[in-house]
Amino acid sequence: MNNFGRVLRIAARRRIALVGILFSSLIIAVLWGANIGTLYPLVEVVFKGDSLPSYVAARIETSRVDLTEIDQQLVEITKAIPLASDDKKTALQVELQTLESRHSLVSESNAWFIKVQPWVDRYAPDGPYETLILIVALLVGGTALKLLALMLNLLLVQYVAERTAFDLRSSFFRKSLSLDLDSFGENGSAELTSRLTNDVSHVSAGVSVLLGRMVREPLKMMVCLGGAMFICWRLMLLVMIVTPIVVLVMSYLSRAIRRASRRAMEEMSQLYGMLSDAFAGIRVVKAFNTQAFERAKFRRGTYAFYRKSMKIAFYNMLARSSSEMLGMVTVGMAILAGGYLVVNQETHLLGIRMSQEPLNVGEVLMFFGFLIGASDPARKLTDVWSGLQRGLAATTRVYDIIDQTVRVQEPVKPKSASRPHRTIGLKDVYYQYSSGPKVLQGMNLEIQHGETVAVVGPNGSGKSTLVSLLCRFDDPQSGDVLLDRVPLREMRTRDVRRRIALVTQRTALFEDTIENNIRYGSPGADSHAVVRAAKLAFADDFIRTKTPDGYQTRLGAGGVRLSGGQMQRIALARAFLRDPDILILDEATSQIDMESEQLIHQALKKFLVNRTGVMITHRPSSLAMADRTIVVEAGRVSDAGTHVELQQRNAFYQSLCGEQRVSA
Numbered sequence: 001m002n003n004f005g006r007v008l009r010i011a012a013r014r015r016i017a018l019v020g021i022l023f024s025s026l027i028i029a030v031l032w033g034a035n036i037g038t039l040y041p042l043v044e045v046v047f048k049g050d051s052l053p054s055y056v057a058a059r060i061e062t063s064r065v066d067l068t069e070i071d072q073q074l075v076e077i078t079k080a081i082p083l084a085s086d087d088k089k090t091a092l093q094v095e096l097q098t099l100e101s102r103h104s105l106v107s108e109s110n111a112w113f114i115k116v117q118p119w120v121d122r123y124a125p126d127g128p129y130e131t132l133i134l135i136v137a138l139l140v141g142g143t144a145l146k147l148l149a150l151m152l153n154l155l156l157v158q159y160v161a162e163r164t165a166f167d168l169r170s171s172f173f174r175k176s177l178s179l180d181l182d183s184f185g186e187n188g189s190a191e192l193t194s195r196l197t198n199d200v201s202h203v204s205a206g207v208s209v210l211l212g213r214m215v216r217e218p219l220k221m222m223v224c225l226g227g228a229m230f231i232c233w234r235l236m237l238l239v240m241i242v243t244p245i246v247v248l249v250m251s252y253l254s255r256a257i258r259r260a261s262r263r264a265m266e267e268m269s270q271l272y273g274m275l276s277d278a279f280a281g282i283r284v285v286k287a288f289n290t291q292a293f294e295r296a297k298f299r300r301g302t303y304a305f306y307r308k309s310m311k312i313a314f315y316n317m318l319a320r321s322s323s324e325m326l327g328m329v330t331v332g333m334a335i336l337a338g339g340y341l342v343v344n345q346e347t348h349l350l351g352i353r354m355s356q357e358p359l360n361v362g363e364v365l366m367f368f369g370f371l372i373g374a375s376d377p378a379r380k381l382t383d384v385w386s387g388l389q390r391g392l393a394a395t396t397r398v399y400d401i402i403d404q405t406v407r408v409q410e411p412v413k414p415k416s417a418s419r420p421h422r423t424i425g426l427k428d429v430y431y432q433y434s435s436g437p438k439v440l441q442g443m444n445l446e447i448q449h450g451e452t453v454a455v456v457g458p459n460g461s462g463k464s465t466l467v468s469l470l471c472r473f474d475d476p477q478s479g480d481v482l483l484d485r486v487p488l489r490e491m492r493t494r495d496v497r498r499r500i501a502l503v504t505q506r507t508a509l510f511e512d513t514i515e516n517n518i519r520y521g522s523p524g525a526d527s528h529a530v531v532r533a534a535k536l537a538f539a540d541d542f543i544r545t546k547t548p549d550g551y552q553t554r555l556g557a558g559g560v561r562l563s564g565g566q567m568q569r570i571a572l573a574r575a576f577l578r579d580p581d582i583l584i585l586d587e588a589t590s591q592i593d594m595e596s597e598q599l600i601h602q603a604l605k606k607f608l609v610n611r612t613g614v615m616i617t618h619r620p621s622s623l624a625m626a627d628r629t630i631v632v633e634a635g636r637v638s639d640a641g642t643h644v645e646l647q648q649r650n651a652f653y654q655s656l657c658g659e660q661r662v663s664a
Contacts, residue, residue, distance in 0.1 A: 003399040004206070004392050011164045011207055017156045021211055024153040029219035031146040033227050036369045038135050044362035046132045052124035056117050063110035070103045102357070150216075157212040165204035168398065172196050175402045181473050182434055183404065190273035195401055198268050199394040202261075206391015209384045217377035217384075224374035231367045234354045235341070239334040239371070246326050250385065253319045257312060257386045262393040264308035271301050316386045323382040327375040334371050338364040408475055414492045417484040419499065420581045422449050424470070424612065429479035431465055431635075439465045440476065441635035449581075452613035454623050456656060457632035463616045466632070467586050470614065472496045501575035505587035507567040514543055515551040518573045525577055527551070533577035536607060538599040539569040565596025572600060576607055583608060585615045589622055601625060620657045629653070 012018065045055045077096045084092055125131050176192050184192075229236045278285060278294050285294055337349055338359065345358040359367075424447040431440040439462045447453050455463050468474050469481050472488045480487040488496050501521075509517050518530045518539075525533075530551065534540040546566075547553040555562065562570070568588060575583060585604075589597045597619070604613070604625065615622060623629055624643050631639040631650055639650050646653040 003395040006399065007164060007168065007203055007207060007395055008210070010167050011160050011211065013167075014160045014163060017160050018211070020156045021153060021160070021215060024149040024156070025216045025219050027149040028146050028153065028216055029223045031142045031149070032220045032373065033223035033370070034142055035139055035146075036224065036373045037227065037366065038139050039369045040362045040366045041131070041135055043365055044360065046128050046135065049128050051126050051128055051131050053117075053121050053126060056113050056120050060110060060113050060117065063106050063113065066106050067103065067110065070099055070106065074099050074103065105357070153216065154212065157208055160211055161204045161208035164207050165200050168203060169196060169200050172200065172398060172402055175404070178406055178408075179401075179404065180407050181468065190276040191269045192401065193276070194265070194269035194272040195397055198272075199265055199397050202265070202390045202394035203398060204391075206388050206394070209387045209391065213380055213384045214388065217381050220377040221374045224370040224377075228367050228370040228374070231363050231370070232338075232355050232359060234352070235334070235337055235349075235367070238337060238349070238352075238354075239330050242326050242329055242333075246323065249322045249326075250319060250382070253315050253322070254385060254389050257315045257319070257389040258393045260308060260311045260315060261386075261390040262397070264305060264312060265394060265397055267301065267305040267308050271298070271305060274298050274301050312386065312390075316382075319382045319385060320379065324375075324379055327378055331368070331371050331375060334368060338367055408472060408493065410492060411490050414495070415486050415490045416495060417486045417491065420449055420610075421484050421499070421612075423447065423482070423484060424582070425480075425482040425485075426466075426469070427480050427482060429469065429476045429481060431462070431469065431474070431476045439635055440469075442479070443632075443636055445630065445637055447612060447614065449612055450610050452608050452615070452625060452627045454615045454617055454626035454629040455632060456616075456618060456623070456629060456653065458652070461632045462635045463632055464586065467502070467584055467614070467616060470582070470584060471500055471502060499581040500584060501578045501580035501582070502584045502586065503568070503571050503575050503588040507564075507571045509555050509562075509567055509570065511555060513552050513554055514547065514570060517555060517570055518551075518577055520574055522574075522577045522579075529577060530573075533573040534570075536576050537569045537573035537603045539566070539573050542566055542569075563593075563596075565593050565599075568596060569600065569603075572603060576603075580611070582612045582614065585613070585617065585622075587616055587618075589617065589619055597621065618656055623657070 041052070041055075045052060050058070074096065077092055077099065081089055081092050081096070125134055173196065176196070225236065274294075274297060278298070285291060337354075340346065341349060341354055341359050342361060342364045347353060347355050347358055426443050426445040429440050429443045430438065432438040439460070443462065443466070455466060457463050469476060469488075472481075472491075472493055475481075475489050480489070482488070483491065483496070483499075510520065512520075515527065515530050518533060519525050522529075531540060534543060534551075543553075544550050572588075583604075589600055601621065613626075615626060617623060626643065628640060629643060629646055630637055631646065631653060633652065639646065639653070641649075647657060
């Protein structure tokens, strides 16, 4: 519930809209009760053949006669009390208090009728049928005004709910982009997508319910219950004895609905993951003829979601049925109690005084009308209560991500290093993933500015972890990664990454034009700079001759219209356009053809002049480009030297290069 309070604080930013929601809800509630209130003049005035002026005059005359009789009785009792015995004196005093209360009630009613009589005589019609026309006109006009207020209310509620969802999605996406990389491995992009779309939609629906029906319907109930209490508040309290049962039932069901909703959302996240895996690996699915396996897996997931959804529907049905049944019990008790008082013209029920005067038919019918009018909002509240519970459950899942602690924190007092740097260093660096063995175990390394260094080693030796630390995707548990003796953890992350360009084995291209894919990361670059970077990466020729619209060709998801070598050259052009001090290549040429590799090598030889290059590679042709090669084994630097030196003395390097000999 605390998390949902944070969502409501976001919604509270739209203060004017919230005031409009409250004001329109009040109008709807008042007119809802006013429409029910037309029962009284219909029964007591029109259907008895009276008009409003004659009815008011008759009530004033009746009140005058009643007051005269009460005054006489008060005088008689006042005189009798001093002469009565002690036993009778108590009874006479009780009767005196009752008559005084009745006198006060009749006097107030009479004063009100005397006050409105001039207005009724001036504006109200004289005949009963004309009075009926007026009541119907007021009923229709009030309904029209209520509907206009409802339209405004619905629009304002939707506006606040959608703007709240917009702000929440923005916060969620902002936090998602700053999460540690291993969070994407644990949760998966499908899990994050599910929370960003499905869960936030439930939160928005919860806000809509809370600001809409959860405001309108209780106000309508309050107006109706207030009207019923105005007619006979003692009778109202009597028939509300089932309210604690309603509260207990709804409290239990709300917890059950919240639990079931949270589990259903977890199942939906699993479905997102299945869809993402199947669509991303569609080539493998088709190649291995595993369509039936994927269908069966998806069917199991959808069936699990179906079962969770049916459990929610069951609890919703229980909530609605329980509420409706208890509401009908309340109305039934009111009919029995009110009917007894009217039929027998009694003021007491079970020895308890219900009213000062016996209720008339019009008053009892309006009392029933107000109770029925209150039962309709109560029934609607049970329908929307489950939506609110889903919103509460979804809010928890959304804020689980927003509140997640990130290991890479910005320094309070950031430091800076010169640009270009002089050295990059690792000093006694130890690193261990949150779940797994230590990867780096006391690594020490220094790279000079302008030096191109290749890093090789067995799988799991820590090469990719080294790249993550250099880019400050993570920080080591102990030791420091240094830029000119300044630890990266003491520098702004943006400052560190502004100096770096990264090209990975799996090229990331976006559904946009080729030009915008190259410009990605350098939004201020103009078209001429994009073309120069493409030429430097030997990508300009195939962009102009082998794509339908040149630089304006839109790429599909992941650049599926391009070959691996073409994609890698576009990624290289993107890195060149960034004009970095440090270029990091993480197995960038491991999966491309020889022609593309040779072109990339030519581009790198030109670009890496006066820049620092770090290459994670096992390709001998790439290793030959390096000024120095670092051999990493078991999380430490085990050897370092030139390509020729390592071929002569290092067994691992010899096995890596095999029989191929590439001259330096």
